[in-house]
Amino acid sequence: MRHTVLVVDDDAANRLTLERILAREDFDVVHAESGREALERLRGQPVDLVLTDLKMPGMTGLDVLKAVRTLDADVEVVVMTAYGTVETAVEAMKEGAYDFVSKPVKRVDLVKTLHKALEKRALQLENRRLREQLDTSEGDFIGRSAVMTSLMEEVEQVAPSDATVLVAGPSGTGKGRIAKLLHGLSRRREARFVTVNCAAIPEALLESELFGYEPGAFTGATKRKEGRFDLARGGTLFLDEITEVAPATQVKLLRVLQEGEYERVGGTQTLKADVRVVAATNREIEGEVAAGRFREDLFYRINVIRLNVPPLKDREADAALLAQHFLVRFARKNGKEVRSFTQEALDALQAWHWPGNVRELENAVERAVVLCRGDRIGLADLPPPLREGTGRRRLAFEVGTPLKDIERRMIVETLRYCGGDKNLAASLLGITARTIYRREAEWAQEGRDDADG
Secondary structure (H helix, E strand, C coil): CCCCCEEECCCCHHHHHHHHHHHHHEEEEEEEECCHHHHHHHHHHHCCCEECCCCCCCHHHHHHHHHHHCCCCCCCCEEEEECHHHHHHHHHHHHHCCEEEEECHHHHHHHHHHHHHHHHHHHHHHHHHHHHHHHHHHHHCCCCCHHHHHHHHHHHCCCCCCCCCEEEEECCCCCCHHHHHHHHCCCCEEEEEEEEEECCCCHHHHHHHHHHHHCCCCCCCCEEEEEEHHHCEEEEEECCHHHCCCCHHHHHHHHHHHHHHEEECCCCEEECCCCEEEEEEECHHHHHHHHCCCHHHHHHHHHHEEEEEECCHEEEHHHHHHHHHHHHHHHHHHHHCCCCCCCCHHHHHCCCCCCCHHHHHHHHHHHHHHHCCEECHHHHHCHHHHHCCCCCCCCCCCCCCCCCHHHHHHHHHHHHHHCCHHHHEEECCCCCCCHHHHHHHHHHHHHHHHCCC
């Protein structure tokens, strides 16, 4: 594939020299003698790279760089700098330049730098394409909350490696989709992504499912069967609910992760594993280790990289965005002309605590789309629990309950709802945090007085 390079230099002789070098390397060359002309070229035709001199009259190379990054952030920029202007070149790199080359330009250095810049650009474009492709179906990664932004940054950083990853989080948060995203952004993406739900396969069959078996291994084994490690060769093996694996099979998994070797059930031939393992659990795995239900050495092997997927209640700001995404998907799927939510419905969606996480939200929106009779989903279209309350805990008191007891229970329950955050609890109750501290001190003193009495 040929690439187009825009050469920007006010020196005609330099432009000609660079054009000859690049043409011999099968680049298509466009040139400009000033920054303003460079911008006209950029607006007129697509380019893959910009090679610009730093020191030019009028619009400098640094100005060109900033303009290019504004017009098209996918275009990589390499700057040329003369002796004595290296500091300016470093400044250019801080502004987003890929690299710089010193004048007089050496052909080998220039070509090497341009090819590396193109490799970076190709990787960025491919990753974006894959993310967009996955985002079409992986709606639970839509969001602007800080926790999801941080998680996606971790996924992008970890995906290109072969390191074993443990994805932890409650049910319904999308751990399996995180695993697919890791595969889709990895160098193994052209090979298979194979899933094993360790909880869904009976203990007696899990070993043969993972490693395969040879004829005669057990009654009914008439021919060889490949296991999931065989099927995922060159790709990614996703071990969902790994904490459900029995101790005997845990030993064999440990060997694969530690030594990269395994045998089929009933076989004697040692096979080499070539898979990237991603595991997931919705349990507190350290507690499983402490209780002796999960091997500590296996835990260390799968916990090389840990990605924690947040529950939906910790990313409340994303609920409306997710709901709209699911609305569009299910309206299209069901042939409905539903376009939006009423404010009342949105308020209810954002107030609910979502014990089933994104999966529950997805189901709620699908139900609402199917039941909706107009073009807007209203409160009446939502599941009963959502429309009957905000999802926050309701408290009931008998007539005649002392106000002091009501106040105490309200404060205690609101603190529990807020995870102990006194400032948040005070805001919800319309009091100051100082009041909560004072009441807690009074209750503690009352407890001591009762004990003394």
